[in-house]
Amino acid sequence: MKLYNTLSRRVEEFAPAGDVVKMYVCGPNLYAPCHVGHAMSYIIFDVLRRHLEYRGFKVKHVQNFTDIEDNIILRAQAQGVSVQELADRHVRQFYRDMDSINVQHAHAYPRASEEIPAIIEIVQGLLASDHAYQADGDIYFRVRSKPDYGKLSGRDLDSLIAGARVEPGEGKEYPADFALWKAAKPGEPSWDSPWGPGRPGWHIECSAMSLKHLGETLDIHGGGQDLIFPHHENEIAQSEAHTGVRPFVRFWVHNGLMRLPESEEKMTRHLGNLIPIDEVLQRWGSDALRIFVLGSHYRSPLTHSEEALQAASRAAERLRLAAALEGGGNEPAVDPEPFRWRFVEAMDDDLNSAGALAALFDLAREINRGRDQGRRTDDAQAALRELSGLLGLTLEEPAGPDRAGAGPFVDLLVELRDRLRAEKLYELADDIRARLADLGIALEDAEGGTRWRRRD
RNA sequence: GGCGACGUAGCCAAGUGGUUAAGGCAGGGGUCUGCAAAACCCCGAUCGUGGGUUCGAUUCCCACCGUCGCCUCCA
Structure with missing residues (x-):
C-alpha cells in the first residue's frame, strides 16, 4: 500500500523492512482522561493496523503511556493522590474508552515509569558519545551534535532560535538543547541514577520503549501532527545518536487534529476545549x-x-x-x-x-x-x-444506556398498535407512532411485521 | 517573523490535466404504504479571487484573500 511519510513529505510505497510491521504509536499522557481528539488518532491507527493485517502483514503494535512528566506530577499533588494512583485511574479509563470505540489493543503498553533502567542506559550512552552533557544534575541532549537535526519538522537551528520561543534554560549550552534527565526537585517522584536522584525528560521514554519492544528501526511511528516538533524530532536525534542506526523510523505517520467549531483551535487538554469520549459515545x-x-x-x-x-x-x-x-x-x-x-x-x-x-x-x-x-x-x-x-464498524445498534429496559414496553405498545391497525383505528395507531417518535423510537410497518429502533 | 496545510453543491467530504467532479447528511419530486417510515428511482457544483503555463486546469506555477497547525505542554 501507499502511505504518506512526514519525513519525505511524499506518498511512498509501504512495506515492512522485515517480516513484521513494527508500529509504534504515541499514547496519552496520563494526567487526565482522553478526549475525542485522542479517539480520532487511535481510531486512525487502529484502521491502519487492521488494513495492514487484511493485506497480509503481521503487525506488532506498541503504544506507550506517559506517566512521568510535569503535568501529571502537578495534577497528582493538586488532588492529593500519588502519581501512580492518578496514572492507574486513567489507564483503566483508557482501556474502557478503547473498548467502547472498538480499538484493538496494542500488543504492549509500556509505561515510562517502568522503563527507567532502559532510559538510564541510553542517557549514559549519549553522555559517553558526547551527544549529551551534564549540568547541575540535569542532562541535556546536544542538538548541534546532530547535523541533520530538524529534518523531520523541516526547520534549521537558526530559525528555531530566531523564533525566540526557545527558552534559554539554566545550564543549557545552547537554547535548543533539550532535557534527557532532570534532577529531582523536592516532593517529586524520582529514581536513582548515576547523576543522583531524578526523572527522565519527556522525549527519551519513547526512544527507550520503542528500542526495547520493537528494535532499532521502526517501520511506522505514529501520532498527532502536534507531536512532529519537538517530540518526534527529538526522538530521532536521540535514537539515531544512541544506536548509530539510521533511520530510526522508516515511515512517520501523523494524523490531523480535531478542533471545535467555536474556537477553531485544536482540541487539547491544557486549553480545556475538549469533549470526553463517553459523551460522544452515549449520544451517537x-x-x-x-x-x-x-x-x-x-x-x-x-x-x-x-x-x-x-x-x-x-x-x-x-x-x-x-x-x-x-x-x-x-x-x-x-x-x-x-x-x-x-x-x-x-x-x-x-x-x-x-x-x-x-x-x-x-x-x-x-x-x-x-x-x-x-x-x-x-x-x-x-x-x-x-x-x-x-473500519472497526460494528453495525450494531448503539446501546443507548439511558433507555435500557424500555424494550419490553415498546414491544407492548407496538403490539397494541398492531391490533388497533387491524381494527383500522388508524388515528390512535398513528398517535402512538408519533408519540414514540418523540421519545426517539422509530416504527416501520414492514411486510413481516412492525420493526422499531432507536433514533435521535 | 520562520516552516507547513487547507479553501470542492445548504452542511460534511473524496477525487482528477481533457468523456457524465465519489459518497454521506439535509432538501424537492416520484414508486411502495391505510398514512408514514425504511428502501428504490429522479433532481443540485462556472471546484476561494486574480493572473500564468498548456491545444486544454478544479487539478501544475505565482500573487492575493480567508482559515488552521507547528515553532511552548499537546493525539
Missing part, C-alpha cells in the same frame, strides 16, 4: 464516531460538530440496515467483489477511508436494490459486514 455510538472520523482524510484537521455526528449517525444506520435486513430471493446474487475491490484500492491509497466508505455505501445501495428485485443478498451482506469491520 461508536459507529457514528468512526464514520465521522473516517469520512475525511486522516491527515486533514476535523471540526467536531453536532451536525456532522448526526449525519454520521444516520449514515451508520443506513449501513446497519442494509447489512441486517432480510429478504431477497433466489434471483442471481448480488456480487460484492467490485465493491471490495474499490474499498481495498482506496485503503491502499494512503488510507483513503472516505473513498472506502463511499464504496461501502454503494454496496449498501446495491444490496437494497437487489433485495427489492428478489435477488440473493447474503454474500453481499457478509461482505458489507466484513469490510465494515476493517
Whole structure:
C-alpha cells in the first residue's frame, strides 16, 4: 500500500523492512482522561493496523503511556493522590474508552515509569558519545551534535532560535538543547541514577520503549501532527545518536487534529476545549464516531460538530440496515467483489477511508436494490459486514444506556398498535407512532411485521 | 517573523490535466404504504479571487484573500 511519510513529505510505497510491521504509536499522557481528539488518532491507527493485517502483514503494535512528566506530577499533588494512583485511574479509563470505540489493543503498553533502567542506559550512552552533557544534575541532549537535526519538522537551528520561543534554560549550552534527565526537585517522584536522584525528560521514554519492544528501526511511528516538533524530532536525534542506526523510523505517520467549531483551535487538554469520549459515545455510538472520523482524510484537521455526528449517525444506520435486513430471493446474487475491490484500492491509497466508505455505501445501495428485485443478498451482506469491520464498524445498534429496559414496553405498545391497525383505528395507531417518535423510537410497518429502533 | 496545510453543491467530504467532479447528511419530486417510515428511482457544483503555463486546469506555477497547525505542554 501507499502511505504518506512526514519525513519525505511524499506518498511512498509501504512495506515492512522485515517480516513484521513494527508500529509504534504515541499514547496519552496520563494526567487526565482522553478526549475525542485522542479517539480520532487511535481510531486512525487502529484502521491502519487492521488494513495492514487484511493485506497480509503481521503487525506488532506498541503504544506507550506517559506517566512521568510535569503535568501529571502537578495534577497528582493538586488532588492529593500519588502519581501512580492518578496514572492507574486513567489507564483503566483508557482501556474502557478503547473498548467502547472498538480499538484493538496494542500488543504492549509500556509505561515510562517502568522503563527507567532502559532510559538510564541510553542517557549514559549519549553522555559517553558526547551527544549529551551534564549540568547541575540535569542532562541535556546536544542538538548541534546532530547535523541533520530538524529534518523531520523541516526547520534549521537558526530559525528555531530566531523564533525566540526557545527558552534559554539554566545550564543549557545552547537554547535548543533539550532535557534527557532532570534532577529531582523536592516532593517529586524520582529514581536513582548515576547523576543522583531524578526523572527522565519527556522525549527519551519513547526512544527507550520503542528500542526495547520493537528494535532499532521502526517501520511506522505514529501520532498527532502536534507531536512532529519537538517530540518526534527529538526522538530521532536521540535514537539515531544512541544506536548509530539510521533511520530510526522508516515511515512517520501523523494524523490531523480535531478542533471545535467555536474556537477553531485544536482540541487539547491544557486549553480545556475538549469533549470526553463517553459523551460522544452515549449520544451517537461508536459507529457514528468512526464514520465521522473516517469520512475525511486522516491527515486533514476535523471540526467536531453536532451536525456532522448526526449525519454520521444516520449514515451508520443506513449501513446497519442494509447489512441486517432480510429478504431477497433466489434471483442471481448480488456480487460484492467490485465493491471490495474499490474499498481495498482506496485503503491502499494512503488510507483513503472516505473513498472506502463511499464504496461501502454503494454496496449498501446495491444490496437494497437487489433485495427489492428478489435477488440473493447474503454474500453481499457478509461482505458489507466484513469490510465494515476493517473500519472497526460494528453495525450494531448503539446501546443507548439511558433507555435500557424500555424494550419490553415498546414491544407492548407496538403490539397494541398492531391490533388497533387491524381494527383500522388508524388515528390512535398513528398517535402512538408519533408519540414514540418523540421519545426517539422509530416504527416501520414492514411486510413481516412492525420493526422499531432507536433514533435521535 | 520562520516552516507547513487547507479553501470542492445548504452542511460534511473524496477525487482528477481533457468523456457524465465519489459518497454521506439535509432538501424537492416520484414508486411502495391505510398514512408514514425504511428502501428504490429522479433532481443540485462556472471546484476561494486574480493572473500564468498548456491545444486544454478544479487539478501544475505565482500573487492575493480567508482559515488552521507547528515553532511552548499537546493525539
